[in-house]
Amino acid sequence: MSWRCGIIGLPNAGKSTIFNALTGARAEVAIYPFSTISPNSGVVPVPDPRLAALGDLLKPQKLTPATIEFVDVAGLIAGASQGEGLGNQFLGHIREVDLLVHVVRCFASAQCPHPLGNLDPVRDVEVVDTELLLADLEILGRQRLKWEKRAKSGDKVAAAGLAVLTRVEAGLNEGKWARDLKLSPGDLEHLKATPLLSLKPYLLVANLSEAEFQGGPHYLALKELAASRQVPLVPILGDLEVELQDFPLEERQEFLAGLGLTEPGIQRLIKESYRLLGLVTFYTIVGPEVRAWDVPAGTTAPRAAGKVHSDMEKGFIRAEVMNFDDLAALGGAAKVREAGRLHVEGRDYLIQDGEIVLFRFQR
Ligand SMILES: Nc1nc2c(ncn2[C@@H]2O[C@H](COP(=O)(O)OP(=O)(O)OP(=O)(O)O)[C@@H](O)[C@H]2O)c(=O)[nH]1
Numbered sequence: 001m002s003w004r005c006g007i008i009g010l011p012n013a014g015k016s017t018i019f020n021a022l023t024g025a026r027a028e029v030a031i032y033p034f035s036t037i038s039p040n041s042g043v044v045p046v047p048d049p050r051l052a053a054l055g056d057l058l059k060p061q062k063l064t065p066a067t068i069e070f071v072d073v074a075g076l077i078a079g080a081s082q083g084e085g086l087g088n089q090f091l092g093h094i095r096e097v098d099l100l101v102h103v104v105r106c107f108a109s110a111q112c113p114h115p116l117g118n119l120d121p122v123r124d125v126e127v128v129d130t131e132l133l134l135a136d137l138e139i140l141g142r143q144r145l146k147w148e149k150r151a152k153s154g155d156k157v158a159a160a161g162l163a164v165l166t167r168v169e170a171g172l173n174e175g176k177w178a179r180d181l182k183l184s185p186g187d188l189e190h191l192k193a194t195p196l197l198s199l200k201p202y203l204l205v206a207n208l209s210e211a212e213f214q215g216g217p218h219y220l221a222l223k224e225l226a227a228s229r230q231v232p233l234v235p236i237l238g239d240l241e242v243e244l245q246d247f248p249l250e251e252r253q254e255f256l257a258g259l260g261l262t263e264p265g266i267q268r269l270i271k272e273s274y275r276l277l278g279l280v281t282f283y284t285i286v287g288p289e290v291r292a293w294d295v296p297a298g299t300t301a302p303r304a305a306g307k308v309h310s311d312m313e314k315g316f317i318r319a320e321v322m323n324f325d326d327l328a329a330l331g332g333a334a335k336v337r338e339a340g341r342l343h344v345e346g347r348d349y350l351i352q353d354g355e356i357v358l359f360r361f362q363r
């Protein structure tokens with residue numbers, strides 16, 4: 001199963017356009033708002049130079065990248081947390097994702113009016129984010145009622161949960177995100193019953209016209225906002241990247257370089273999403289296939305084995321581990337072994353980024 005990134009934003013921000021640029025899908029793009037109703041979803045490969053290098057070195061028949069899933073949901077408007085627009089459906093869909101990708105409109109278009117009347121990305125971010133925080137406050141409010149009742153009848157766990165909940169509510173009411181409240185693992189345990197949107201990792205995408213990208217005031221204002229909130233901001237020329245999709249990567253890169261972009265915005269978006277999810281990549285070489293896998297940093301060897309196959313987790317014996325850099329420098333697995341650079345690890349070992357792992361297991 002891939003990690004899931006939910007694309008959110010106001011109607012007509014270009015969410016489906018960016019989804020299409022990412023996935024090569026043909027989701028409906030329209031000049032009217034709420035053109036997307038049921039979510040579109042697509043799986044994309046994670047760009048990975050190490051995997052490409054393993055391909056060159058080992059020449060396997062099959063090279064399989066790690067993947068990440070993007071979900072394009074309906075537009076969100078003010079009042080969504082109270083059920084406005086497609087509010088409840090929308091919020092239901094984004095509760096299930098692992099990361100929020102907030103697309104913000106930075107292009108003017110006569111045919112496609114801005115749903116709030118004028119272009120103002122900073123306001124747009126505030127409108128959407130306020131809805132997310134209100135939606136969280138609502139879930140917390142419902143949980144409060146339950147815990148208050150239980151705490152009154154002497155339930156200590158409910159009382160402790162209530163204390164955490166009160167802190168989070170206070171933060172949200174000040175406009176802070178739950179993930180910025182320095183909650184401990186114990187605090188987070190109490191919040192398991194209330195899956196908060198504002199706990200999810202989050203990034204902004206500026207969907208730009210060429211003019212804005214070349215130093216327009218709207219993009220500039222959005223950059224300042226992102227910097228002040230310490231949120232990553234990825235610039236994408238949405239319409240253009242959809243048009244460029246049919247060209248080979250090299251040609252696309254050349255064209256974008258002419259505009260001052262070092263790589264397609266969608267590639268940056270995939271990489272940035274991957275980084276924010278806190279994942280590490282390990283590789284397996286099994287028969288004719290070299291494959292990349294992604295797991296959260298801090299995953300044990302048996303757990304990682306389970307990602308490959310559940311039998312490997314159940315029957316886990318040991319992991320034989322090499323580092324990508326060693327393999328690349330020495331030129332082959334046998335040489336890594338000869339050089340004494342292969343290490344054998346047990347159940348408690350935490351898989352590190354860039355490792356090539358052979359799992360030994362009992363069938
Ligand atoms: N000029 C310009 N137009 C764009 C850009 N990105 C999207 N559009 C146009 O904006 C309109 C809306 O785009 P969509 O991708 O459907 O927007 P959306 O956010 O998915 O909208 P909803 O699903 O209705 O919420 C379409 O007419 C697009 O062609 C862009 O970068 N520049």
Ligand SMILES: [Mg+2]
Nearest residue numbers: 015016035036
């Ligand atoms: Mg759409």
